[in-house]
Structure formats: structure tokens, C-alpha cells
Amino acid sequence: MNALAVKAYDLRQDVLDIIVSGGGGHIGGDMSCMEIVLALYNRMNVSPDRADDPNRDRFVLSKGHCVETLYAVLADRGFLDINEVKARFSKFGSEYIGHPHNTLPGIEMNSGSLGHGLSVCVGMALAGKMDGRDYRVYTLMGDGELAEGSVWEGFMAAGHYRLDNLCAVIDRNGLQISGSTEDVMAHGDLAARISAFGWHVVEAADGNDIDQVNDAFDEAARVRGRPTAVIAHTVKGKGSSLMENKASWHHHLPTAEEYEIIRRDFARRKEALLHE
Ligand SMILES: Cc1ncc(C[n+]2csc(CCOP(=O)(O)OP(=O)(O)O)c2C)c(N)n1
Ligand SMILES: [Mg+2]
Numbered sequence: 326m327n328a329l330a331v332k333a334y335d336l337r338q339d340v341l342d343i344i345v346s347g348g349g350g351h352i353g354g355d356m357s358c359m360e361i362v363l364a365l366y367n368r369m370n371v372s373p374d375r376a377d378d379p380n381r382d383r384f385v386l387s388k389g390h391c392v393e394t395l396y397a398v399l400a401d402r403g404f405l406d407i408n409e410v411k412a413r414f415s416k417f418g419s420e421y422i423g424h425p426h427n428t429l430p431g432i433e434m435n436s437g438s439l440g441h442g443l444s445v446c447v448g449m450a451l452a453g454k455m456d457g458r459d460y461r462v463y464t465l466m467g468d469g470e471l472a473e474g475s476v477w478e479g480f481m482a483a484g485h486y487r488l489d490n491l492c493a494v495i496d497r498n499g500l501q502i503s504g505s506t507e508d509v510m511a512h513g514d515l516a517a518r519i520s521a522f523g524w525h526v527v528e529a530a531d532g533n534d535i536d537q538v539n540d541a542f543d544e545a546a547r548v549r550g551r552p553t554a555v556i557a558h559t560v561k562g563k564g565s566s567l568m569e570n571k572a573s574w575h576h577h578l579p580t581a582e583e584y585e586i587i588r589r590d591f592a593r594r595k596e597a598l599l600h601e
Pocket of ligand 1: 357
């Protein structure tokens with residue numbers, strides 16, 4: 326697990342390079358969900374040679390604006406070529422666009438319009454049950470995304486159908502595009518709200534700790550008769566104090582000077598993990 330924790334910092338650097346090369350991206354949310362996406366792709370039953378296998382596990386990045394993290398992880402798992410992504414991200418005519426696109430290997434669903442991933446995953450999970458397949462379905466949502474009413478229809482339907490093959494992860498970084506989620510659309514007791522829809526809820530107190538995130542997924546896999554939500558308490562902009570917990574870094578493009586500070590912060594954090 327320490328190797329994955331270290332790798333998260335190498336991939337953060339990839340994300341930074343992708344964004345700077347493409348001239349934009351959603352760096353804050355990319356950083357908060359890195360350990361979640363990395364942990365998932367290191368446990369899901371899916372690989373580039375069987376990306377269309379009907380029995381594969383499915384992942385939908387419902388907070389599609391954080392596609393840069395998905396690209397970095399998909400490249401690390403052999404689905405994409407990281408140099409291609411870095412060279413072509415957001416360039417005119419490129420397939421590496423700023424939101425997930427299902428013509429690329431490993432990407433299940435076009436996303437970016439928030440609020441749709443969970444409902445599509447309910448369909449995938451229900452189809453798995455109906456077809457007698459034992460794959461698992463995961464989606465990752467932002468906490469700001471939960472302001473979309475369609476998300477709560479998804480929670481309701483998944484509870485109704487007792488979809489224990491479905492796991493919804495919430496990147497609970499406390500911020501959305503314009504400020505605190507509690508100011509814009511408060512969640513109150515989020516765990517209680519989701520539980521009320523018939524879900525099992527697990528909280529990862531540090532959603533940027535790869536062990537805690539994996540423990541939450543282990544628990545989700547053991548639950549029978551109910552879907553599981555993992556509320557991962559993360560830090561938006563995780564990895565550099567320049568960005569951490571700052572709403573203004575939602576999609577700020579780092580200047581050359583900021584790039585250097587962030588690059589050095591990532592290298593320092595990686596070094597610290599190597600000596601743990
Ligand atoms: C339906 C819809 N409305 C608005 C947007 C614009 N938008 C992009 S990111 C974002 C904020 C999302 O916040 P959150 O879900 O908390 O994501 P994170 O903090 O993980 O980046 C918004 C409003 C969108 N992509 N889709
Ligand atoms: Mg958020």
C-alpha cells in the first residue's frame with residue numbers, strides 16, 4: 326500500500342503536467358480524488374486486454390471534470406499512453422478532452438454534466454443482477470454534485486433494488502466550484518441522509534489515505550442486501566499547501582512559478598512517504 330501511496334504523488338505530477346500542457350483543467354478536485362481512483366483501479370477486476378469483458382467491474386467518474394486524474398490512473402494501468410495524453414490533452418481535434426469520453430479504452434460513460442453517474446450505475450448494477458453476473462459497479466461523485474436532485478433518485482432506486490453490487494464514493498472535500506458546500510447547499514448529516522435511502526454507509530476519515538480507502542472498499546464488498554456509500558473525507562488540492570482547501574484552485578491554471586512550487590511540494594511529500 327505504501328507503494329501506491331507513493332505512486333499517487335507521481336500521478337499527481339502527471340496530472341499537473343497534463344493540465345499545464347492542455348492549458349486548463351480541474352486541479353483541485355483531481356488532487357482530492359487521486360487515492361480513491363488509484364485504489365479502485367488497483368482492486369477492480371478490469372484490465373486493458375478485457376476492457377469490454379461483460380464480467381468486468383465498472384467505474385464511472387460521475388464528477389467528470391476530474392478526468393485528468395482518470396487519465397493518469399488509466400495510463401498507469403496500461404489503458405492509455407501517458408505521453409500521448411500529455412501531448413494532446415485539450416488540443417483541437419484530440420480525443421483526450423476535458424471530460425470522460427467513452428470512445429477511449431477503460432472509460433464506461435461520457436460524463437461531466439454532474440448528477441448522472443449514479444443513476445447510470447444503478448442500471449449497470451441492476452443489469453448485473455438480472456444477468457446473474459458478479460461484477461461490481463463503482464461511481465465517484467463530488468460533494469457539490471450531491472445538490473443535483475437526480476443523485477437522490479439514484480440513491481432511492483439503488484436502495485429499493487438492494488444493489489449490493491453497487492458502491493458510490495463521495496469525494497467529501499467540502500468545496501464545490503464557488504465555495505463551501507455547507508454555504509451553497511448544506512448536507513447536514515450526510516451519512517444519515519444516505520442511510521435513510523437503504524444504504525450502508527462507511528466513512529473514511531482520511532480519504533487521501535490509501536489504506537483507509539481500501540478498508541472502506543473491503544467493507545463495501547462484504548455488505549449483503551444493500552448498496553454501500555463511501556464518504557471519503559478528502560482535501561481539495563491535496564499535495565501542495567498552495568492549493569489545499571482553496572476554492573479558487575477548483576480550475577486555476579498554475580503559472581510557471583506556481584508550477585515549480587507545486588512540483589517541489591509533490592516531490593517532498595513523495596520523499597516523506599518513501600521514508601515512512
Ligand atoms: C449539471 C452541471 N452543472 C454545473 C456544472 C459545472 N461544474 C463543474 S465542477 C462544479 C463543482 C462541482 O463540485 P464538486 O462536485 O464538489 O466537485 P469537486 O469539489 O470534487 O471538484 C460545477 C458546478 C456541471 N459540470 N454540471
Ligand atoms: Mg467538492
